[in-house]
Every structure is written in structure tokens, then in C-alpha cells.
Amino acid sequence: MDAYNITVVGGAGIVGREFLKIIDERQIPVGRLRLLATARSAGKTVEFRGETITIEETTPESFREDDDIVFLSASGSASREYAPIARDKGCFVIDDSSAFRMDPEVPLVIPEVNPEDLDWHKGIVSQPNCTTTPMVMALAPIHRDNPLKRIVVSTYQAVAGAGAAAVDGLESETRAALEGRHENSGTQKREIAFNAVPQIDVFDEGGYTKEELKMANETRKILHSQDIGISATCVRIPTFFGHSMAVWAEFANPVDPAEARKLIGTQQGIRVVDDPASEQYPTPMDAAGNDEVLVGRIRTDASTPGGLTFWCVTDSIRKGAATNVVQVIEEADRRGVIRR
Numbered sequence: 001m002d003a004y005n006i007t008v009v010g011g012a013g014i015v016g017r018e019f020l021k022i023i024d025e026r027q028i029p030v031g032r033l034r035l036l037a038t039a040r041s042a043g044k045t046v047e048f049r050g051e052t053i054t055i056e057e058t059t060p061e062s063f064r065e066d067d068d069i070v071f072l073s074a075s076g077s078a079s080r081e082y083a084p085i086a087r088d089k090g091c092f093v094i095d096d097s098s099a100f101r102m103d104p105e106v107p108l109v110i111p112e113v114n115p116e117d118l119d120w121h122k123g124i125v126s127q128p129n130c131t132t133t134p135m136v137m138a139l140a141p142i143h144r145d146n147p148l149k150r151i152v153v154s155t156y157q158a159v160a161g162a163g164a165a166a167v168d169g170l171e172s173e174t175r176a177a178l179e180g181r182h183e184n185s186g187t188q189k190r191e192i193a194f195n196a197v198p199q200i201d202v203f204d205e206g207g208y209t210k211e212e213l214k215m216a217n218e219t220r221k222i223l224h225s226q227d228i229g230i231s232a233t234c235v236r237i238p239t240f241f242g243h244s245m246a247v248w249a250e251f252a253n254p255v256d257p258a259e260a261r262k263l264i265g266t267q268q269g270i271r272v273v274d275d276p277a278s279e280q281y282p283t284p285m286d287a288a289g290n291d292e293v294l295v296g297r298i299r300t301d302a303s304t305p306g307g308l309t310f311w312c313v314t315d316s317i318r319k320g321a322a323t324n325v326v327q328v329i330e331e332a333d334r335r336g337v338i339r340r
């Protein structure tokens with residue numbers, strides 16, 4: 001693999017830091033690494049492969065023609081401002097925010113599911129929401145031969161999905177609550193310690209939150225199937241790492257759970273942990289720090305003839321974000337589509 005010059009916007013964030021760790025774990029050759037953030041983190045240093053890298057403040061002038069890859073891992077507004085600038089400098093831009101996910105000119109890629117979409121990128125590649133990726137990975141191997149008709153999904157999402165401040169927020173709220181105090185950190189829509197909050201992001205006029213609509217719209221885009229009916233309920237729970245979800249799915253033809261277990265098990269990046277007899281199923285703690293999507297509790301949906309239901313967990317900052325980005329770099333390199 002070529003040694004690319006990589007620039008990370010949001011290099012001091014929870015995903016940005018995990019990205020550096022994974023680059024190292026997977027021994028990705030790096031030419032020159034630059035880390036950008038806001039004035040808050042500018043001047044702080046990060047060690048990477050024996051080198052001390054000083055974080056710089058991001059400005060429109062930060063992007064250069066010798067940046068082969070720019071990873072935007074900051075916020076939607078930062079992505080909307082900087083992605084076009086970096087793209088116009090000829091950089092291969094990977095965006096982790098929701099800013100470009102539904103843009104028809106921008107591929108939305110899970111390398112194990114739709115790597116071919118990298119071939120038509122026009123400078124920006126987007127990366128799915130951290131709940132979309134595991135669900136689509138589990139459903140794709142069945143959908144390939146037996147098209148999905150309908151999905152109902154309920155999520156149980158860890159605070160790490162909302163960034164470094166939200167991890168600190170759960171910690172401080174929990175300490176306070178154990179001492180009998182309610183000290184809302186303001187990092188979620190309600191106090192999160194010992195609670196469950198059925199709102200992630202803002203509501204639309206139909207009563208769904210943006211997070212729920214992301215799951216629906218992104219799933220249809222990645223699977224190239226606009227007619228899948230999808231209803232999601234996304235809930236923040238007081239776990240630190242690891243998003244979970246219960247999925248109910250209906251396909252064109254009835255699905256046998258044993259066959260589904262076999263198909264899901266063949267999907268690269270998924271490990272089936274499913275043995276009710278010995279009480280084996282995955283939990284968020286099993287997913288934390290790992291790259292695999294873990295799937296269990298695979299069974300017939302008792303409410304729908306031929307339907308399927310299962311439980312799925314993944315680490316939102318790894319396969320839900322940073323690992324997927326590193327895999328996009330690896331796949332784009334294999335396809336020769338990084339340098340335009």
C-alpha cells in the first residue's frame with residue numbers, strides 16, 4: 001500500500017484518536033500526518049510512531065495539494081465548510097458526519113457491503129451513521145438473494161457515540177447520582193445516568209428523530225433499495241461504549257432462522273454469538289474495543305410469518321466510525337481511486 005499524507009480534522013476527538021490507534025494496529029503506511037482541531041486543542045501534542053505531532057487550529061487555508069487523504073471527524077458544519085475546500089485541492093476526503101451522506105454525488109460506503117461505490121467518488125466519500133453500519137452488515141447477506149421488505153429497529157446506544165464530552169458527562173453524572181445528587185451534564189437531551197433517553201438529535205415534523213431517519217435513509221442508499229420500509233426508535237442508554245439494537249426484518253420470502261444464522265455468519269466483519277442453550281449472546285461490553293459486529297438471539301419473528309429478529313452490538317467509535325474509515329482507505333487504495 002502507498003504511504004499517503006493524511007490530515008485528520010478532529011484529530012483530538014474520540015473518533016480521531018481511535019483512528020490513529022487503528023492506523024497503527026493495521027500497520028497502514030503514513031507519509032506525513034497532520035492533526036487539526038479547534039483553538040481549544042491547538043498546541044496540544046499527540047505521539048504517533050515515535051513522532052510528536054502538534055495539533056493545529058483548522059482554517060480554510062489548512063488544506064493543501066499534498067494532503068492525499070483528509071479525514072473529517074469533527075462536526076456537520078465543519079464538514080460542510082472544509083470538505084469542498086479539501087476536495088477542490090484534489091484530496092481524497094472521507095467524511096464521518098451526516099453532512100454528505102444523502103448527497104447523490106457522494107458514495108456512502110461500508111467496504112464489506114458496497115465497496116464498488118468507491119469507484120464513482122468525486123472527491124468525497126461519506127461514512128454511515130454508527131447504528132446503520134452494523135444493522136446493514138447483518139442484513140446484507142440475506143438481502144442479496146432475498147430482498148428486504150421491512151425493518152423495525154430499536155437501538156440502545158452508548159454515550160461514546162456522542163463524543164468525548166458525553167463520556168465525561170456520564171461519568172460525572174453517575175458519581176453525583178451515587179452520592180444522591182442530580183447533576184445533569186447537559187451532554188444528552190436528559191440526565192443520562194441510570195436513565196434511558198428516547199431522543200438522539202432533533203425531531204422532524206413526523207415525530208422521528210434525525211438519528212432514526214438517518215438509519216432509514218442510509219440503509220436504503222447503501223443497499224441500493226429505495227423501497228425498503230424502515231421504522232427506527234433510537235435510545236441513548238447509560239453505557240460507555242458499544243451500541244446495541246434489536247432488529248425485526250421481513251424479506252420478500254420467508255426466512256428460516258438456521259439459514260439466516262449461516263448467512264449472517266458468512267458476512268465478513270460479523271461474528272455470530274448465538275447459543276440460547278448455553279446462554280450465549282453478545283453484550284455492549286463484548287463489543288467495546290473490538291472491530292467485529294456481534295450478532296445473537298437470531299430467531300423467527302413470532303409476530304410475522306417468515307420474519308426474522310435478532311440482536312446486534314458493535315463499538316460505535318471503531319466499526320461504527322474509525323475502523324470503517326481505515327477500511328475505506330485500504331479498499332480505495334486497492335481500487336486505485338485515492339489519487340485522482
Ligand SMILES: NC(=O)c1ccc[n+]([C@@H]2O[C@H](COP(=O)([O-])OP(=O)(O)OC[C@H]3O[C@@H](n4cnc5c(N)ncnc54)[C@H](OP(=O)(O)O)[C@@H]3O)[C@@H](O)[C@H]2O)c1
Pocket residue numbers: 009010011012013014015016036037038039040041042058072073074075076077078096097098128129130160161162163164165316317320321
Ligand atoms: N463518536 C462516535 O461513535 C461517532 C460515530 C460515527 C460518527 N461520528 C462522527 O464523527 C465526528 C467526530 O465525533 P467524535 O465523537 O470524535 O466527537 P468529539 O470527541 O467531540 O471530537 C470532535 C473533534 O472535532 C473537533 N472539532 C469540532 N468542531 C470543529 C471545527 N469547527 N473545526 C475543526 N475541528 C472541530 C474538536 O476539536 P477540539 O478538540 O478543539 O474541541 C474535536 O477534536 C462527528 O461528525 C460525529 O458525528 C462519531
